[in-house]
Amino acid sequence: MTGKVRELFLTGVLIVLGILCFFCLVRSVRGPKLADRIMAVNMIGTMTMMSIAVLTVKLGEGFLADVALIYAMISFLAVVVVSKVYMGVHKEESEAQKKEGDEGK
16 A cells, blocks of 8 residues: 555656746746746756756666756756856847947936
């Protein structure tokens, strides 16, 4: 009986994570700001890692834990790079607006 309850629980967790990923996908498309989109993509990556970890336990396959760790590193680097690019674009736009404001005087 315990094995069936465990399997049912892990399946429920995977379903909930899938639903939450869908909501994050909607947030990443709708925005309203770029920072919201970056955060939503980061959350999707985190929930994907959690899903892989749950599958590791459910299927009893240890190599999936390694896949989750590699995915975590790649997801972290992707968010850092996207944030760095966003900060550079934001800084350039701020400087351009400041320059336009100085020329208008």
